[in-house]
Amino acid sequence: MHPRQSPTIDAVARAAGVSKTTVSHVLSRKRPVSQTTRNNVLTVMAEMGFEPNYFAQALSADRSFAIALIVQDLTNPYYPLLGRGLERAVAEAGYVVMLFDGAAQAEATEMAVRVALQRRVDGIVLAATVSEVSAAELRRAGVALAVVGSNPTLAEFDSVSADDERLAADAVGLLLGAGHRRVATIAGPANANPGGRRLRGYREALRAAGVSPELVMVATGDWTREGGEAAMASLLDRSPRPTAVFCANDLMAIGALDAALARGLRAPDDLAIVGVDDIDAAGLVRPSLTTVRIPSLEIGRTAGALLLNRLAHGGGAAVRHVLIQHSLVIRQST
Amino acid sequence: MHPRQSPTIDAVARAAGVSKTTVSHVLSRKRPVSQTTRNNVLTVMAEMGFEPNYFAQALSADRSFAIALIVQDLTNPYYPLLGRGLERAVAEAGYVVMLFDGAAQAEATEMAVRVALQRRVDGIVLAATVSEVSAAELRRAGVALAVVGSNPTLAEFDSVSADDERLAADAVGLLLGAGHRRVATIAGPANANPGGRRLRGYREALRAAGVSPELVMVATGDWTREGGEAAMASLLDRSPRPTAVFCANDLMAIGALDAALARGLRAPDDLAIVGVDDIDAAGLVRPSLTTVRIPSLEIGRTAGALLLNRLAHGGGAAVRHVLIQHSLVIRQST
DNA sequence: CTGAAAGCGCTTACAG
DNA sequence: CTGAAAGCGCTTACAG
Numbered sequence: 298m299h300p301r302q303s304p305t306i307d308a309v310a311r312a313a314g315v316s317k318t319t320v321s322h323v324l325s326r327k328r329p330v331s332q333t334t335r336n337n338v339l340t341v342m343a344e345m346g347f348e349p350n351y352f353a354q355a356l357s358a359d360r361s362f363a364i365a366l367i368v369q370d371l372t373n374p375y376y377p378l379l380g381r382g383l384e385r386a387v388a389e390a391g392y393v394v395m396l397f398d399g400a401a402q403a404e405a406t407e408m409a410v411r412v413a414l415q416r417r418v419d420g421i422v423l424a425a426t427v428s429e430v431s432a433a434e435l436r437r438a439g440v441a442l443a444v445v446g447s448n449p450t451l452a453e454f455d456s457v458s459a460d461d462e463r464l465a466a467d468a469v470g471l472l473l474g475a476g477h478r479r480v481a482t483i484a485g486p487a488n489a490n491p492g493g494r495r496l497r498g499y500r501e502a503l504r505a506a507g508v509s510p511e512l513v514m515v516a517t518g519d520w521t522r523e524g525g526e527a528a529m530a531s532l533l534d535r536s537p538r539p540t541a542v543f544c545a546n547d548l549m550a551i552g553a554l555d556a557a558l559a560r561g562l563r564a565p566d567d568l569a570i571v572g573v574d575d576i577d578a579a580g581l582v583r584p585s586l587t588t589v590r591i592p593s594l595e596i597g598r599t600a601g602a603l604l605l606n607r608l609a610h611g612g613g614a615a616v617r618h619v620l621i622q623h624s625l626v627i628r629q630s631t
Numbered sequence: 632m633h634p635r636q637s638p639t640i641d642a643v644a645r646a647a648g649v650s651k652t653t654v655s656h657v658l659s660r661k662r663p664v665s666q667t668t669r670n671n672v673l674t675v676m677a678e679m680g681f682e683p684n685y686f687a688q689a690l691s692a693d694r695s696f697a698i699a700l701i702v703q704d705l706t707n708p709y710y711p712l713l714g715r716g717l718e719r720a721v722a723e724a725g726y727v728v729m730l731f732d733g734a735a736q737a738e739a740t741e742m743a744v745r746v747a748l749q750r751r752v753d754g755i756v757l758a759a760t761v762s763e764v765s766a767a768e769l770r771r772a773g774v775a776l777a778v779v780g781s782n783p784t785l786a787e788f789d790s791v792s793a794d795d796e797r798l799a800a801d802a803v804g805l806l807l808g809a810g811h812r813r814v815a816t817i818a819g820p821a822n823a824n825p826g827g828r829r830l831r832g833y834r835e836a837l838r839a840a841g842v843s844p845e846l847v848m849v850a851t852g853d854w855t856r857e858g859g860e861a862a863m864a865s866l867l868d869r870s871p872r873p874t875a876v877f878c879a880n881d882l883m884a885i886g887a888l889d890a891a892l893a894r895g896l897r898a899p900d901d902l903a904i905v906g907v908d909d910i911d912a913a914g915l916v917r918p919s920l921t922t923v924r925i926p927s928l929e930i931g932r933t934a935g936a937l938l939l940n941r942l943a944h945g946g947g948a949a950v951r952h953v954l955i956q957h958s959l960v961i962r963q964s965t
Numbered sequence: 966c967t968g969a970a971a972g973c974g975c976t977t978a979c980a981g
Numbered sequence: 982c983t984g985a986a987a988g989c990g991c992t993t994a995c996a997g
Contacts, residue, residue: 353975687991
């Protein structure tokens with residue numbers, strides 16, 4: 298069972314002729330140890346190749362130094378960068394990140410939350426929608442949690458997100474400014490994280506511009522390219538059809554581009570399209586995609602910082618909702 | 632320190648009027664427990680919301696049920712899918728995956744290996760190049776290891792990879808078949824994992840086809856789009872310039888496309904281009920990219936299976952090198 | 966079918 | 982500046 302017995306603190310103590318207590322203290326620096334003893338212990342450790350047992354430490358400290366990252370769909374290029382930002386932010390503080398992908402399905406998310414809790418992670422970054430069941434579990438567990446994308450049902454926890462209403466309004470504003478009136482939207486799941494807010498931003502922008510309510514056209518996708526394609530197809534079936542579409546993310550916008558092309562419609566002349574995220578692919582498709590850039594690396598880094606802060610200050614720290622600045626990237630599709 | 636004391640096995644035992652031993656055994660099913668006792672304990676557990684302490688279990692079992700995934704660059708769309716495949720493969724067996732990204736830099740990889748080992752993961756999936764230092768550490772530690780991409784210096788460990796020489800030869804064959812003679816390559820770092828083999832496949836295909844050695848044109852990139860762009864630029868400076876290029880991955884191929892376009896050269900007429908991987912972007916760029924498809928989800932899944940197998944059978948199992956089947960995807964760039 | 970007790974490898978009050 | 986010993990929450994031979 299223990300194939301490569303790595304030496305224990307006890308072995309080191311014996312070899313160095315001191316107590317385990319002392320060895321522990323040269324490790325933790327929690328109480329002074331005389332120079333000579335310390336040097337002695339240190340060299341013994343090096344010679345024996347001592348490595349403190351992580352489980353033993355975690356057990357007595359009741360702290361895992363692990364963060365769970367739960368993402369909707371790692372395949373969406375938005376998330377890898379977020380993950381990188383998170384990892385960088387927490388690695389320095391000695392934390393490790395545990396990955397849970399595929400939270401697009403509700404059961405996967407519940408499973409992820411459960412497993413993360415079982416593993417006793419110190420914190421969770423939740424970049425996915427979560428059922429009431431999981432939400433309740435999270436509250437009860439009392440883990441540090443940073444929600445990515447504002448989520449009203451988890452408002453009691455720290456969060457990082459773009460200013461979703463504002464960004465949608467900005468995108469729609471761009472379209473209105475170009476003279477469009479028949480501006481549709483392909484929304485994300487309305488009950489879910491940023492989906493609802495972006496939809497609201499869209500509605501509000503039209504209303505503020507005095508566009509007639511009957512020109513409000515909403516189709517719903519699931520954040521994927523295929524979902525966007527289907528939604529666009531349904532929008533194009535309406536008559537009169539929209540002349541512009543605000544898509545709640547780039548992947549769906551690319552799908553919308555596919556659907557338009559399939560009907561012989563060309564952007565931007567027949568149909569203007571705007572996405573959100575600015576994933577690499579946005580610059581790669583032809584016509585290239587006008588979009589709202591959201592800096593996902595920074596979002597990940599911020600989520601990490603929020604967690605570290607809370608872990609340092611305990612439950613005492615005030616809840617923070619951080620908004621990350623977006624920006625418009627104008628390309629060919631508008 | 633222990634804010635939400637979750638009940639311990641001891642508390643459960645007391646509440647159920649049995650010994651810790653028995654509680655432990657209804658949990659592990661390692662020895663029979665009478666129906667009545669078992670039911671009793673189970674309901675008490677449910678009532679108290681008992682959750683076994685992972686650290687305590689890991690400490691006494693000396694097993695973490697965690698796998699480290701070390702990737703070169705999570706931002707390359709090839710890796711998220713690999714990660715998903717891995718997670719799916721190992722999750723069922725109760726393993727969790729710890730993510731280490733950014734192993735493009737040597738120090739990051741060494742760090743990742745070190746931290747993974749400290750955390751006492753049961754296995755590591757290594758999808759990155761590794762220094763001799765790290766290789767030595769890995770050997771000494773005796774962890775289960777699955778290498779992604781054949782790596783001669785780690786030949787003693789299980790591996791999964793595409794048949795890199797063969798796939799390169801197939802791609803080059805496609806170009807030669809179309810009548811090209813001046814076929815260049817943009818290789819990955821030659822010392823690194825699949826880079827060297829794909830380069831060899833390229834050379835071998837040209838040699839076998841009787842192409843004059845002086846038509847062998849090699850530029851080296853770093854697997855990124857920018858690297859591919861620079862490499863292509865250098866190839867286009869030669870005269871006579873190549874009429875076709877085999878790029879060792881899609882990201883570099885897309886960069887090559889950029890460089891060609893910047894000089895007013897159009898694929899496939901002025902220059903034929905083939906990539907490797909078949910990431911989503913390959914179908915998105917214009918002209919769309921002909922490429923060799925490598926099923927990364929399956930590679931991840933296989934890496935997981937190799938690890939599980941080794942963890943089950945211990946060091947005893949024979950070392951396996953699995954080759955995953957590739958396929959040619961013909962699009963517009965050739 | 967069930968328990969008492971030692972052990973996993975650390976940390977940390979307590980004592981000197 | 983240093984140690985002996987209890988404790989963290991499990992598992993598992995040993996005994997009955």
